[in-house]
Amino acid sequence: MLLRADQVSKSYRKPGRWLKPEQTTVLKGVSLTIQQGECVGLVGESGSGKSTLGRLLMGIEKPDSGTVYFRNHLVNSTGYQQVRQQMSVVFQDYGTSVNRRYRVKSILEEPLKIANKMASKDFQSHNIRLLETVGLSEKFMDRYPHELSGGQLQRVCIARAIANQPDLVILDEAISSLDVTIQLQILDLLVKLRKEMKLSYFFITHDLLAVTYLCDRVLFMKEGEIIEEVGDMKALDQVAHPYARTLLEAAMKVTGVTWNNHIQKIS
């Protein structure tokens, strides 16, 4: 088992209340597992707590209660630093995901420097290989983030995410701020990378269509709880929970096809 979360809860203090703090509960005891090589989608509307869950899995924040294990190591325990380098992340907002003072090559080198596993003379060839993998040419190497388009920059972010051969990549709304044609390109890239590198994805999104394109399994989340889990994408139209149905019907309305047709078309 690659990643296991057990009953994680998280609440935040409402801002601005200094003397009388008020809590908002964002996650109410969420459990999930991700197997090696699996791609799990997490669907929910904004504010449902899915990005918070992502941050807890990454270990950027600590859960109030519950545990997260990655490769059988408790996240953020002592000695976890080595293990966590096998996890990576791509954020929604590519503009702030990279330090805008860095050139593309420094962006790509950052995870290597953190992991400290590669001699710096090998960086150059490694960078070229990474850029080629995500479909960018070598000439982007010396550019600054603001000289790239959104799609290109998100490709750079993906390249950075796979730079130190992770097992799990958390995609936190990774395609949501791109336009539709670019979304499809990035999804294709993700599918390709997954095959080549045997990656696992945890794909956080509000776009059910993208989930069907990429994932093996999908979790529906509402108000901090996982309300339904669908293990087989072909059975997606069997979802029972009214909220999941609403999402599904909304997605179907967009495509104008029945769900099964859609599944067949992409698979």
Added chain:
Amino acid sequence: MIRKLLKDKVALVSMTIIFITVLLGIFAPVVAPNDPMETRIIQKYASPDREFPLGTDHLGRCQLSRLLHGIRPTIFLSLLTTVCTITLGGLVGMIAGYSKGWLDEIIMRAVDVMLSFPSQVMVLAVVGMLGVGMRNVVIATIAIKWAWYARMIRSCVKRHTHQNYVNYAKAVGASQSFIIINHLIPAVLSEIVMLASLDMGWVMISISTLSFLGLGIQPPAPEWGAMLSEAKNALMTHPTQMLGPGIALVLVVSSFNMLGDSLRDALDPKEG
């Protein structure tokens, strides 16, 4: 960044002015035509001529020599003050911004208190307590200004720690020191450089103001503010006396301000 700065004409001019002024200040004893302290009471308020290129003041001292020697206290003390203020304020701001929680609250409430006093009045109060003199003026200015920097730098650190690229570094296991050295310090530093060059002008004026009021540099030592103060006594009879130190101050202070503006543009990778 430097290339961008060199392309900017305003930056180039202001840097040249500052550079020349600093050079003149360093080599003042060599460059100055006369001894700035030597009084010639018969030749007081002399018009500019070959011996005294800018004339003499009310004690017959050479104006140009005094201006040149005045660069040292004016610019170098401002520089010292600015550097100390930034180091102190930056350190406190970094600690507050990075630590969060109760430490942050305590530091920021202290800063709030400091900032709620009008700064010149506070300087006067501190100088009043510690006594007149240049050292006390510098201490007073540092004591007032650090709070301002602490707040700016804290907000800068806070803004950057919430950015996704810091989140990413944390997620892939970067240590605290890696994040601070590689992301936070460069980000904060460019902001500091800009603030500092904008603030240099303020500090110079502040030091000159205090000297003008007779609290800073004591006569007969030459300092621009003190020179203005002496010239003020002869405002009616010899108004040209104020021109030398006045123009010099305006020139250097505005150079620093313009340089600050240009630096801000140059340090922003999105611009130009």
